[in-house]
Amino acid sequence: MLERCLHSRHQECRAQIKGIMDSETDDYGKSSHATIFHEILKSDLPPNEKTVDRLWQEAQILVAAGTETTAWTLSVITFHLLSNPHQLQRLRRELEEVMPNPAKPASCTELEKLPYLVGSPYLVDFKGFFY
Numbered sequence: 001m002l003e004r005c006l007h008s009r010h011q012e013c014r015a016q017i018k019g020i021m022d023s024e025t026d027d028y029g030k031s032s033h034a035t036i037f038h039e040i041l042k043s044d045l046p047p048n049e050k051t052v053d054r055l056w057q058e059a060q061i062l063v064a065a066g067t068e069t070t071a072w073t074l075s076v077i078t079f080h081l082l083s084n085p086h087q088l089q090r091l092r093r094e095l096e097e098v099m100p101n102p103a104k105p106a107s108c109t110e111l112e113k114l115p116y117l118v119g120s121p122y123l124v125d126f127k128g129f130f131y
Contacts, residue, residue, distance in 0.1 A: 010056070017055045036062070091116050 020037050037055055048054070081088040094116045098106040112118060 013059050014052055014056050017052050017059070021050075021052065021055075 017037055020035070021041065036058070040055060040058065041050055081091065094114050095106075098110045098114065
């Protein structure tokens with residue numbers, strides 16, 4: 001199942017790259033904004049660095065880099081919250097104020113106003129301890 005899903009995602013990514021490459025309308029094709037692929041295609045890289053396969057590899061690197069950094073940040077925050085019950089309780093109290101019923105999630109706007117939640121990634125000092 002996972003293999004089929006990944007294969008489908010790979011094919012979709014390749015099709016999007018090919019669509020950008022094949023576009024004849026303007027520099028940005030059908031996209032409403034420039035992507036990294038547009039910039040690579042406009043660059044002075046040699047043609048062999050601008051193939052669908054090569055651009056697909058770049059896409060995989062970008063997805064992996066974004067996923068890994070986010071996952072690591074969330075793992076570190078989770079570890080420190082579980083290691084520091086006082087901070088975990090403080091965060092829970094803050095969340096309970098905007099989400100008294102966990103079945104009804106708060107909006108992004110409401111969550112962005114929570115100082116402890118928004119500040120959590122910045123509350124870890126260089127030694128990994130919460131302030």
